[in-house]
Amino acid sequence: MTTIHVRGLTKRYGPDTVVDDLSFTVEPGQVTGFLGPNGAGKSTTMRIIMGLAAPTAGSATLGDRDYRDLPVPLTEVGALLDAAAVHGSRKAYDHLHALAVSNGLPRRRVEEVLARTGLESVAGKRAGGFSLGMRQRLGIASALLGDPRVLIFDEPVNGLDPEGIRWIRDFMRSLAREGRAVLVSSHLMSEMAQTADHLVVIGRGRLIADTGMSEFLRANGGGTVLVRTPEAGAFALRLTAAGATVRQGPEPSLLVSGMTSDEIGRLAAYHRVTLGELSPQQPSLEDAFMELTKDSVEYQGATA
Numbered sequence: 001m002t003t004i005h006v007r008g009l010t011k012r013y014g015p016d017t018v019v020d021d022l023s024f025t026v027e028p029g030q031v032t033g034f035l036g037p038n039g040a041g042k043s044t045t046m047r048i049i050m051g052l053a054a055p056t057a058g059s060a061t062l063g064d065r066d067y068r069d070l071p072v073p074l075t076e077v078g079a080l081l082d083a084a085a086v087h088g089s090r091k092a093y094d095h096l097h098a099l100a101v102s103n104g105l106p107r108r109r110v111e112e113v114l115a116r117t118g119l120e121s122v123a124g125k126r127a128g129g130f131s132l133g134m135r136q137r138l139g140i141a142s143a144l145l146g147d148p149r150v151l152i153f154d155e156p157v158n159g160l161d162p163e164g165i166r167w168i169r170d171f172m173r174s175l176a177r178e179g180r181a182v183l184v185s186s187h188l189m190s191e192m193a194q195t196a197d198h199l200v201v202i203g204r205g206r207l208i209a210d211t212g213m214s215e216f217l218r219a220n221g222g223g224t225v226l227v228r229t230p231e232a233g234a235f236a237l238r239l240t241a242a243g244a245t246v247r248q249g250p251e252p253s254l255l256v257s258g259m260t261s262d263e264i265g266r267l268a269a270y271h272r273v274t275l276g277e278l279s280p281q282q283p284s285l286e287d288a289f290m291e292l293t294k295d296s297v298e299y300q301g302a303t304a
């Protein structure tokens with residue numbers, strides 16, 4: 001079992017601190033979503049974990065070893081950092097084969113990863129003619145070649161069609177089910193909702209949240225109740241008087257927070273208010289994420 005440990009990680013480029021005293025762990029057997037707005041420092045952190053950039057301070061280790069100290073890194077950690085990195089003139093099979101040979105891995109692994117990523121039928125084709133989705137699969141096949149216990153994906157679904165997105169999501173989940181530690185970055189909360197078990201959220205290089213997905217859902221955006229009533233105006237006043245916060249929902253409804261649906265129902269019965277609907281709302285993940293990261297977005301567009 002291999003865990004990624006990031007401890008007090010800091011990276012400066014000239015005067016800019018792009019990763020700032022960041023600490024978190026990525027546990028085996030689950031998908032950890034690494035979230036943050038554009039420019040938050042996700043790619044930099046992943047590049048440091050993969051030994052592609054040196055930290056200014058702190059460390060990022062794989063099972064307590066630096067990437068540079070791993071004897072055959074491909075057998076310990078695989079990464080998809082940039083799908084465009086594959087040599088376009090090479091055939092998929094040849095690309096994987098060259099990678100296997102240079103890492104001392106058996107040829108059968110090439111067949112195995114081609115099968116696992118559904119690329120068998122295009123193994124003899126040049127990667128240059130591949131769609132983005134197929135290039136992503138080839139990048140993932142490369143990452144899996146050494147059967148590593150840790151996998152790192154940087155924005156893997158960027159630019160993919162819905163089918164490609166679904167495939168990657170399912171694939172990441174299956175890797176976690178096999179007991180691997182999977183770290184996947186995104187700047188979109190909604191993407192993580194269906195994939196991640198755990199969330200690490202950063203903004204301006206700093207840790208904002210490190211939490212289980214279900215805890216995150218409970219803590220953010222939960223507790224709003226939609227109330228539909230023909231007497232919306234009058235009931236809003238009753239609710240506010242009882243201590244709730246009330247916003248206008250889609251007409252003629254109210255969005256109430258600070259009271260449970262049971263309490264709202266009792267208040268309505270007491271004042272003989274007719275209710276057409278009383279439903280606890282699913283938290284909007286995107287809203288929760290925006291709220292969490294709003295102070296750490298570097299360039300905010302002017303709001304209309």
Ligand SMILES: Nc1ncnc2c1ncn2[C@@H]1O[C@H](COP(=O)(O)OP(=O)(O)OP(=O)(O)O)[C@@H](O)[C@H]1O
Binds near residue numbers: 013036041044045187
């Ligand atoms: N080699 C470098 N030299 C100077 N600045 C850099 C370098 N690499 C990254 N940066 C800066 O570090 C900051 C963080 O970038 P990074 O790519 O890690 O963020 P990110 O969270 O992955 O964002 P995105 O989702 O846009 O890729 C950015 O402001 C970027 O311009």
